[in-house]
Structure formats: structure tokens, C-alpha cells
Amino acid sequence: MADPDLSAIARECLGTLPTPLIAAPRLSEELGVEIWFKRDDLTGIGLGGNKVRPLEFLLGDALARECDVLVTGSGPQSNWSMLAALAARRCGLDSVVCFYGDAPTTVQGNLLLHSTIGTTVKYTGDPSRATVDALIEVTAQELRAAGRNPVVLPRGGATSRGAIGYVAAALELRDQTSTVGLENPTLWMATGSCGTQAGLVAAVAAGILPEVIGVTVSRTADECRERVLTLATGTAELIGTPAPLATQVNIVDGWIGPGYGYASTEGRDAAALVARTEALFLDPPFCAKAMAALAFAAGNGDVTGPVVFLVSGGAPTLFVQDGDL
Ligand SMILES: Cc1ncc(COP(=O)(O)O)c(C=O)c1O
Numbered sequence: 001m002a003d004p005d006l007s008a009i010a011r012e013c014l015g016t017l018p019t020p021l022i023a024a025p026r027l028s029e030e031l032g033v034e035i036w037f038k039r040d041d042l043t044g045i046g047l048g049g050n051k052v053r054p055l056e057f058l059l060g061d062a063l064a065r066e067c068d069v070l071v072t073g074s075g076p077q078s079n080w081s082m083l084a085a086l087a088a089r090r091c092g093l094d095s096v097v098c099f100y101g102d103a104p105t106t107v108q109g110n111l112l113l114h115s116t117i118g119t120t121v122k123y124t125g126d127p128s129r130a131t132v133d134a135l136i137e138v139t140a141q142e143l144r145a146a147g148r149n150p151v152v153l154p155r156g157g158a159t160s161r162g163a164i165g166y167v168a169a170a171l172e173l174r175d176q177t178s179t180v181g182l183e184n185p186t187l188w189m190a191t192g193s194c195g196t197q198a199g200l201v202a203a204v205a206a207g208i209l210p211e212v213i214g215v216t217v218s219r220t221a222d223e224c225r226e227r228v229l230t231l232a233t234g235t236a237e238l239i240g241t242p243a244p245l246a247t248q249v250n251i252v253d254g255w256i257g258p259g260y261g262y263a264s265t266e267g268r269d270a271a272a273l274v275a276r277t278e279a280l281f282l283d284p285p286f287c288a289k290a291m292a293a294l295a296f297a298a299g300n301g302d303v304t305g306p307v308v309f310l311v312s313g314g315a316p317t318l319f320v321q322d323g324d325l
Pocket residue numbers: 049050078079080156158190191192193194195196197283286287312313314
């Protein structure tokens with residue numbers, strides 16, 4: 001199967017790519033499975049993270065449409081919203097971010113970084129996450145009425161266009177695995193709003209990657225399966241590759257712990273193991289939980305071949321009090 005030609009798709013170069021693929025020999029020995037890290041915590045904007053890759057395509061499109069302000073939303077500690085606001089600035093756009101709930105009393109982590117960036121921040125006043133969607137829409141309408149041209153992006157940036165960023169990442173990874181002689185690795189990762197996994201699943205359907213396993217840290221497994229498949233189908237349409245199959249969407253459930261945005265005991269243990277063996281810090285809401293799932297599966301003998309673990313970033317939340325995540 002020929003590789004997709006991504007060169008015709010609007011893209012703004014933001015990241016420092018490719019990110020490194022590095023062996024994790026001491027962790028591999030501990031878990032009894034060959035593990036490598038794909039270091040997407042080193043994508044180069046701000047403190048790095050997976051969201052830089054979709055932003056290259058989302059902001060490329062926004063610039064092509066001559067947008068002048070980015071509107072999105074999430075919770076106050078979202079890595080997505082911080083990176084979207086930061087990358088928007090880098091492209092000369094203003095940014096408005098809508099958060100659910102009320103303004104937290106402690107300004108820390110990603111929220112603290114928004115004050116440095118100069119993001120306009122709004123709150124829904126309602127703790128339900130979905131309330132953000134309506135405020136994003138109202139904000140966009142107000143901006144249009146004021147003569148602005150907003151690019152409006154959903155929570156997590158989870159869109160088929162953004163997911164092209166992880167098709168590009170898969171092409172990058174395939175070159176790296178072939179250079180180091182790593183055959184048929186399974187990619188493990190944390191799944192939240194599902195855009196990252198969608199891009200990787202589109203890459204599986206296009207024959208670029210063998211297999212992807214997403215560990216849900218937020219939504220139910222059924223919701224993830226549906227979202228990943230829908231987003232990946234849209235991505236495949238945009239880049240002209242075969243439609244993904246439901247059987248290519250693998251979701252591992254059971255590792256959310258006390259809830260989305262709360263650290264879990266298993267995640268803390270897994271992050272400590274990685275820090276002590278490989279000198280790498282995994283963020284509590286995403287990577288730590290995915291690593292806990294991988295360690296458990298490895299301990300059960302359910303993981304046989306080599307694994308590439310996607311280190312997807314989240315450095316700002318390493319310093320946030322649990323409960324405020
Ligand atoms: C550090 C980190 N890892 C993983 C994810 C999950 O990515 P996605 O929302 O595309 O599923 C996120 C989402 O914000 C994240 O911030």
C-alpha cells in the first residue's frame with residue numbers, strides 16, 4: 001500500500017520533529033517485555049506533548065482560512081488548551097479558552113501558564129465537562145459578531161483533521177523502528193478525547209503501523225471505540241487511505257482510578273518505576289495510568305512482542321496538587 005501524501009494538506013510547522021525513539025532497557029528488564037519510548041513529550045512547543053502534532057494541521061488550516069483568533073475549551077489543567085493557546089500565539093492569533101466550573105482558587109500548572117501566554121479565559125460556572133461546548137459556541141458567535149474570524153476547536157482538539165498529525169507521527173515512527181531493527185512493535189498510549197488514537201488507527205488501516213492499544217483515562221471504553229472509529233474514518237477520508245475497521249480499535253479499560261484528572265495509586269507506582277529505571281517523569285492523569293495498564297498486562301504475560309510506549313507529555317501537571325488536576 002502506498003503511503004498517504006500529506007504534502008498537499010495545510011500544515012504549520014510547530015514541532016521539533018522527529019521526536020526521539022529511545023530504548024528503555026532497565027524498565028524492559030523489570031517488566032520482562034522489550035519497551036521503547038516515543039518521546040512526544042519533546043515535541044518542542046512550550047513543555048512539549050502530543051497536542052503539538054494535531055495543532056500543526058489545525059493551525060495550518062486556520063491560517064489558510066485567515067482566522068485571527070482561536071477558541072477552544074476544556075478543564076483548567078488541560079494540556080490541550082494551554083498548547084492550543086500557546087501555538088495560536090506563535091501563529092499570530094489571539095486565543096480564548098472556555099473552562100468548565102468556576103475559577104480555581106489556586107493558580108498552578110497549565111492555568112498558571114495561561115497567564116503567561118495572555119489567554120482570555122472564561123468559565124461556565126458548571127462542573128459538568130460538556131458545558132464547555134456551549135460556551136465555545138457562544139464565544140465564537142460573539143467574536144464573529146464583533147468582526148473576528150475564529151477557528152473553533154472542540155475539547156482536546158479531537159478532530160479528523162487534527163488526527164492527521166498522528167498519521168504523520170506513525171510515518172516518522174515506522175522509519176525509526178526500521179532504523180533500529182524493531183519489528184512489529186505494538187504502540188501503547190493513553191487515550192482521552194480520542195484524537196491521538198484516531199490518527200494512529202488511521203495509520204494502522206493504511207498499513208503504516210502494526211497495532212495500537214489505547215488505555216482510556218477518561219471515557220468509557222464503548223464511547224472511546226465509537227469516537228476513535230468515527231474520527232479515524234474522517235481522517236482516512238481526508239488523506240485518501242482505506243477506512244479503518246472496528247477491529248483495529250483496541251481500548252483497554254479499568255485504569256481511570258478515582259476519576260479523570262485524579263492520580264491513581266497504580267499510576268503513581270508505575271510512574272515511580274519509570275522514573276527510577278529510565279529517568280523519565282510520566283504525568284499522573286495520562287501516561288502514568290497507561291503505563292500502569294501496560295505493566296499489569298506484561299505481568300500477566302499478555303504482552304509478548306516489543307512495545308513502543310507513547311510518552312505524550314503533560315509536564316505542567318506534574319506539579320499540580322492532586323484533586324486540582
Ligand atoms: C499528556 C496527554 N497525554 C495523552 C492525551 C490523550 O490524547 P487524546 O485527547 O488525543 O486522546 C492528552 C490529552 O489531552 C494529554 O494531554
